[in-house]
Amino acid sequence: MTVSKAEIITKASPHTIKKFELITKYIEAWSQKLMLNDHCNGLIFIDCMCNSGIYEDQNGNLIEGTPIRVAKVLLDVARTYTNKMVNIYFNDLNEARVRELEKRLPKDERNFKIITSSEDAIDLLEHIGPQLSETSHYNYFLLYDPYDARIEWKVLLPFFRHWGEVMINHALRDPMRAITSAKSATVIEKYEHTYLADFEKLVPYGSDKNAYEKRIAKIIDYMKGNRRYYIASFPFYNSKNSLQYDLIHCTSNIEGYKLYKSCAWKVFGGQSSTKGASSTYIQTSLDFNSPEQVKMPVDNDCYTIHDIAEYLQNHFSGRQGVPLKEIWDLLVLHPIFPSDAFRRDIKTELCEYYGAIKSKKTDENTGQTQEVISFRDNK
Ligand SMILES: C[S@@+](CC[C@H](N)C(=O)[O-])C[C@H]1O[C@@H](n2cnc3c(N)ncnc32)[C@H](O)[C@@H]1O
Structure with a gap:
């Protein structure tokens, strides 16, 4: 045949x-x-x-x-x-x-x-x-x-x-x-x-x-x-x-x-599916002096770096000096978000959109310096 x-x-x-x-x-x-x-x-x-x-x-x-x-x-x-x-x-x-x-x-x-x-x-x-x-x-x-x-x-x-x-x-x-x-x-x-x-x-x-x-x-x-x-x-x-x-x-x-x-x-280029980018998602920096906080729409079929940052912000809201390891560890068991990719982009989104602050902290006992993040309070 x-x-x-x-x-x-x-x-x-x-x-x-x-x-x-x-x-x-x-x-x-x-x-x-x-x-x-x-x-x-x-x-x-x-x-x-x-x-x-x-x-x-x-x-x-x-x-x-x-x-x-x-x-x-x-x-x-x-x-x-x-x-x-x-x-x-x-x-x-x-x-x-x-x-x-x-x-x-x-x-x-x-x-x-x-x-x-x-x-x-x-x-x-x-x-x-x-x-x-x-x-x-x-x-x-x-x-x-x-x-x-x-x-x-x-x-x-x-x-x-x-x-x-x-x-x-x-x-x-x-x-x-x-x-x-x-x-x-x-x-x-x-x-x-x-x-x-x-x-x-x-x-x-x-x-x-x-x-x-x-x-x-x-x-x-x-x-x-x-x-x-x-x-x-x-x-x-x-x-x-x-x-x-x-x-x-x-x-x-x-x-x-x-x-x-x-x-x-x-x-997928920094998102969780092959879905075309949502036209409503526009990268915006948050102006913390402005009384109106712009809320980004969430597409449950296609998460972005912004959604990862939002998840972290909600989890760590108000906490100061959180070691990066603790932040990435939280993502390990998340069913969709990656724990060891796009780390720099996630940090940038946390700082530029959610006003988180990066700094360095030295451990008193070991003398080792590590990067930490202080999160704004959602309230
Ligand atoms: C989606 S394609 C596979 C693509 C491939 N895995 C790749 O990534 O390039 C599905 C294939 O399954 C074969 N197929 C369908 N039913 C099958 C079966 N019962 N046993 C073996 N092959 C089967 C079809 O002939 C077809 O070539």
Whole structure:
């Protein structure tokens, strides 16, 4: 059977390219961190729905997708850390896409191996899942990136219960648009399968994104069992500011959680999603002599540096000489705000908008000097 070029090289819109960038940036940082850990013998990266690795952007230029980008990054890592292994699995149900991908992948090396396959992701994960073991000291990363809302939780379970990370593309756009008009048994079954609930219970969700997000959060909470898990989710909007999907990162490693939040804010250029800048957001310095305080609008789908500053201002209101470490530590467990990116911009916003004052404080016992911030009182 001949397969058309359009089926192999699909279109990638700007938000999809951002997804490639985010996953690659994260894998680059994640792999470097892990390879420096003496207890890690190597990495396993799995993209179980990898596509052909090559796309066409809006201008007709060829663009590399996640598998090629990640393979290049991990080859560099393998060449740097020659005593550690890098194993990669790329799989797609569409065989022609896998054949196309193979043409562009780097060759295997002694400690760098790529295994390609074209089977149902369920079969691949059913095969790999039981092989996972804590004792091998391999860290894995599973990318589950379907086109539609279908998520096969059963095969994901072992990945949640072992040392490693899972990234899921939750294709919210699918149910938000189609659930109320769904008629066919296959489509109904898809939603029931993904949200593990009867269709009648799901229909009222309609186009309420929060309802689907809450349901997925509840399922992940069950999947992780007793493990301490950190979950960060970032929404992707198309150029018309319509929500397409959430890219959810699940890890039991706090460093991975911090890293993912930082990577996302960097890839989105200092905000928490690909949503176009809100026209109502205008950077203004606050005049504290003026009786009227200009209130910035908050977009809960796309936070900015200003929102981080506001959160900190509300938390530390009126406190004097707060060490920077205490400020960044507060952000570590925040579900969206990064704790180690855009620090200079956050400080600038605190000082210029909220009138906070930076100064230096010397510890009487150690003699060490550190930067501290004094916050205005909100009252
Ligand atoms: C969104 S694309 C993946 C993009 C890719 N992860 C990347 O970032 O470049 C979804 C892919 O999933 C594949 N696919 C759909 N259902 C599948 C299944 N059950 N098993 C394996 N692949 C599947 C499709 O053929 C398609 O290429």
